[in-house]
Amino acid sequence: MKQNLHLITLGVRDFKKSYKFYTETLGWKPASASQDDVAFFQTSGVVFAIYPREKLAEDAKISTEGSGFPGFTLAYNAHSEAEVDEIIRDLKSKGVQIVKEPTKAFWGGYSSYFADPDDYRWEVAFNPFFPFDENGNLKAQN
Amino acid sequence: MKQNLHLITLGVRDFKKSYKFYTETLGWKPASASQDDVAFFQTSGVVFAIYPREKLAEDAKISTEGSGFPGFTLAYNAHSEAEVDEIIRDLKSKGVQIVKEPTKAFWGGYSSYFADPDDYRWEVAFNPFFPFDENGNLKAQN
Numbered sequence: 001m002k003q004n005l006h007l008i009t010l011g012v013r014d015f016k017k018s019y020k021f022y023t024e025t026l027g028w029k030p031a032s033a034s035q036d037d038v039a040f041f042q043t044s045g046v047v048f049a050i051y052p053r054e055k056l057a058e059d060a061k062i063s064t065e066g067s068g069f070p071g072f073t074l075a076y077n078a079h080s081e082a083e084v085d086e087i088i089r090d091l092k093s094k095g096v097q098i099v100k101e102p103t104k105a106f107w108g109g110y111s112s113y114f115a116d117p118d119d120y121r122w123e124v125a126f127n128p129f130f131p132f133d134e135n136g137n138l139k140a141q142n
Numbered sequence: 143m144k145q146n147l148h149l150i151t152l153g154v155r156d157f158k159k160s161y162k163f164y165t166e167t168l169g170w171k172p173a174s175a176s177q178d179d180v181a182f183f184q185t186s187g188v189v190f191a192i193y194p195r196e197k198l199a200e201d202a203k204i205s206t207e208g209s210g211f212p213g214f215t216l217a218y219n220a221h222s223e224a225e226v227d228e229i230i231r232d233l234k235s236k237g238v239q240i241v242k243e244p245t246k247a248f249w250g251g252y253s254s255y256f257a258d259p260d261d262y263r264w265e266v267a268f269n270p271f272f273p274f275d276e277n278g279n280l281k282a283q284n
Contacts, residue, residue, distance in 0.1 A: 045187005068208025
């Protein structure tokens with residue numbers, strides 16, 4: 001198994017609400033492969049998808065029951081502290097719940113968090129130690 | 143906020159066990175930015191990371207409590223059905239829990255799932271509708 005991750009799918013409780021959040025609030029464009037109850041979003045290197053929670057649980061052979069911290073976070077890296085502030089200001093003006101205001105992080109960066117409709121946590125950060133390559137992909141200093 | 147996702151971090155209950163799983167069982171190479179309690183893995187377009195669950199919850203301003211289905215899945219797309227079989231056979235021989243044996247999927251592909259040490263679910267699939275680009279990235283037909 002090569003060192004790769006191609007797709008991350010969030011199981012969402014209210015598909016229409018989440019679809020609206022990602023397409024209207026964040027302004028992302030769904031790929032043509034999207035269907036009635038699944039939406040794919042092509043990012044620079046991974047496909048991000050939303051899908052009804054109970055269907056995802058069924059596909060992954062697990063009970064749909066689950067509560068509390070899901071145990072993962074997603075992160076968006078901005079190019080500067082000012083861009084972090086700008087993104088969070090914009091999301092706040094659209095009614096998005098900001099769970100952590102932009103602040104200096106112990107690891108030397110600048111970080112904030114917002115919650116999506118299922119309370120999945122997105123970090124918006126500036127990390128001076130993770131440079132971007134020419135395609136806008138984050139490089140973890142291989 | 144551009145249509146991008148740069149990093150996904152799993153909060154793991156036993157860091158050493160998970161580190162061993164990803165570096166030895168899967169054979170992935172950690173990036174030099176990794177430290178004692180955080181490991182980064184550069185994939186073709188997204189950085190995948192593991193970090194202690196309680197620290198991740200603290201960073202994301204959420205209670206560490208949580209149980210059951212975490213509500214997300216990660217997927218690895220192989221280039222053929224035979225490659226899916228081969229990967230699953232290899233993982234099984236290493237003692238990895240296969241939660242869904244490779245099988246034809248209703249959407250026209252070929253899919254299987256394994257569980258990582260925290261029971262996070264990884265799908266290994268062949269999807270004839272999601273072609274790869276020249277960099278090995280999955281394309282969701284934008």
